[in-house]
Amino acid sequence: MKFTFHDIRYLVFLPVFLVATAVSAERTFKWIDEAGNIHFGDRVPPRYANREREEINEQGRTVKVHAAAKTPEQKAELRRLAEIEAAEKERARKRTVHDRSLLATYSSEDDMLLARDGKISSVDALIQLTNSRIESSRKRLLTLETEAAEFERSGKPVPKILQNQITTARTQTKENEAFVIAKEQEKQAIIEDFSADIARYRELKGH
DSSP: OOOOHHHHHHHHHHHHHHHHHHHHHHOEEEEEOTTSOEEEESSOOGGGTTSOEEEEOTTSOEEEEEOOOOOHHHHHHHHHHHHHHHHHHHHHHHHHHHHHHHHHHOSSHHHHHHHHHHHHHHHHHHHHHHHHHHHHHHHHHHHHHHHHHHHHHTTOOOOHHHHHHHHHHHHHHHHHHHHHHHHHHHHHHHHHHHHHHHHHHHHHHTO
């Protein structure tokens, strides 16, 4: 009887295939029921499909572990932890970018102080200018309100144009006061930001 090359190759690899098939067939599953009892079998019952289970080979060794299906609460917790991790990575990325910017922008701590003082001076100038406007608006408002009071004392209606002027003066005064408050907060933020940056700069420089 003659064998072709294809037949010989098949006969050579056939034992390997049979061994592999036998090993695969001899693998069993291990799972635990509701009462804590351990079970073994070639397949897991459907009611335990969502539980953790192990694949065991013929030597009794675990070759694969199938994790139990996660509950909605567990999935939500995993999402929460993933969001926290992503936020931490983003903070670390921004910190790295900020550190590089500090080292590239300033050559010394004195440069940072000069930059800080320059920004504060600009904000102070705006605050001073706005306070002057507030003072002027208050004086004008006082004049307008005095004029309106004279009309009321004489029993005459306050002219519409005068009422509009009073409303405009009050609005401008409030807007300017709010602007000054915002600029004071901005100045404080500049001071705090530079304080943090200077402390970080010292760390980066190893001071």
